[in-house]
Amino acid sequence: MLPDYYEFSFPVKIISGMKAVNQLPGEMMAANARRPLIITDQGVAKAGLAQLVLDAFAETDLTIGGLYDQVPPESSTLLVNELAQLYRDKKCDCLVAVGGGSVIDTGKGVNILVTHGGNDVRDYRGAEMLKGPLNPMFVIPTTSGTGSEATNSAVIADPEKGVKMLFVSEFLLPRAAILDARLTLTLPPKLTAATALDALAHAMEAYLSIQKNPMSDAYTWQAVKLIGEYLPRVVRQPDDKEGRLALANASTMAGTAFSNSMVGCVHSLGHAAGAVGHIPHGVAIGIFLPIGLAFNSQRRESMVAELLLPLAGPEVYSNTPAPKRAARTVKAVRDLMDELHTLTGLPRTLSEAGVDREKAEAIAALAINDGSAMMNPVELTLDDARKLVEQAFEWQAA
Numbered sequence: 001m002l003p004d005y006y007e008f009s010f011p012v013k014i015i016s017g018m019k020a021v022n023q024l025p026g027e028m029m030a031a032n033a034r035r036p037l038i039i040t041d042q043g044v045a046k047a048g049l050a051q052l053v054l055d056a057f058a059e060t061d062l063t064i065g066g067l068y069d070q071v072p073p074e075s076s077t078l079l080v081n082e083l084a085q086l087y088r089d090k091k092c093d094c095l096v097a098v099g100g101g102s103v104i105d106t107g108k109g110v111n112i113l114v115t116h117g118g119n120d121v122r123d124y125r126g127a128e129m130l131k132g133p134l135n136p137m138f139v140i141p142t143t144s145g146t147g148s149e150a151t152n153s154a155v156i157a158d159p160e161k162g163v164k165m166l167f168v169s170e171f172l173l174p175r176a177a178i179l180d181a182r183l184t185l186t187l188p189p190k191l192t193a194a195t196a197l198d199a200l201a202h203a204m205e206a207y208l209s210i211q212k213n214p215m216s217d218a219y220t221w222q223a224v225k226l227i228g229e230y231l232p233r234v235v236r237q238p239d240d241k242e243g244r245l246a247l248a249n250a251s252t253m254a255g256t257a258f259s260n261s262m263v264g265c266v267h268s269l270g271h272a273a274g275a276v277g278h279i280p281h282g283v284a285i286g287i288f289l290p291i292g293l294a295f296n297s298q299r300r301e302s303m304v305a306e307l308l309l310p311l312a313g314p315e316v317y318s319n320t321p322a323p324k325r326a327a328r329t330v331k332a333v334r335d336l337m338d339e340l341h342t343l344t345g346l347p348r349t350l351s352e353a354g355v356d357r358e359k360a361e362a363i364a365a366l367a368i369n370d371g372s373a374m375m376n377p378v379e380l381t382l383d384d385a386r387k388l389v390e391q392a393f394e395w396q397a398a
Helices: 020-030 042-046 049-055 077-089 101-116 189-208 214-236 241-261 265-277 281-306 308-312 314-319 322-344 357-367 371-375 382-391
Strands: 013-017 036-039 066-068 094-099 137-141 153-158 163-168 176-180
Touching: 013 020, 013 241, 020 049, 020 137, 020 176, 036 049, 036 077, 036 101, 042 049, 049 094, 066 077, 077 101, 077 153, 094 101, 101 137, 101 153, 101 163, 137 241, 176 241, 189 214, 189 241, 189 265, 189 281, 189 322, 214 241, 214 308, 214 322, 265 281, 265 357, 265 371, 265 382, 281 308, 281 322, 281 382, 308 314, 308 322, 314 322, 357 382
Parallel strands: 013 176, 036 066, 036 094, 094 137, 137 176
Antiparallel strands: 153 163
């Protein structure tokens, strides 16, 4: 059934292919930009991935204004403010972010300051604080999970206050996202699995959200299908370029879906577990994904059942009786996690991730105050959160 009213926006140009990075100079010139500041992190630089981007400029008359390769795993307001000054000092006119979520969010923060002025990005925190378009920004993801290249938000930590600040605006969407399989080939299997589970959760939660709509559903469906088909294959064969490109596309489509429809309790619980238990985001999200699907089945059973088709394929779907399809979807996710655990050692429970059980209450309390649950189809109460967190400490065999 169509919702009475919905909005959907996705103005980002997608450039996808085995050598898609080579199109970057042309995209810059089309935007009247000729002097980029390239930002990335040490892992990307040491893997030689930044060089692939630099090589794309070799036979052009464009000038690299600056290169910064020290972005940490967690973006910070102090770094954003520093890089904004570097951008100005080097007389740059656009940004190129090469990396994962932290690098991309850092680039978004820098772009706010260099476009609208100021020396402290915190002045623009919150929703819809930007009054106009930003300078051209181009994003080249090196992971396939965050979907940051397709979202209208950025999360940037304020180390002085010890909090993470959210910036939300349609103007934060980059001008173009370049998906090049070569940029994700060096991602280790375990990290590949964790980031892809994050993307899978983005897609599935968008499909169950009370803000879902036919447009976001279309992106969700294909993202789930690609992850279900290609994730185990890529984990087994990390140099599979076709599979890597498929996961990169799935991540962007999932990001598009949840940017329009939002996520739910899986991300609320995952955010809380990550903050309290100090475990990676993708690991936490993967742990809570089957638990959240089962929890939301009380209101979204038919939709959870529908997700079995793209995730497990038509044969499994047709051979599963309709009343059992929702439970079979949860089982399919658990089967996938079992497989990834066997192949990479990826944790399936908070216990396997090294989280002390004494932190369960703190995780539950933090989860119910996380904004991600606003669009969840079932209200997440403290009692619910406690039960779901307890479930996350023990593996339920598929």
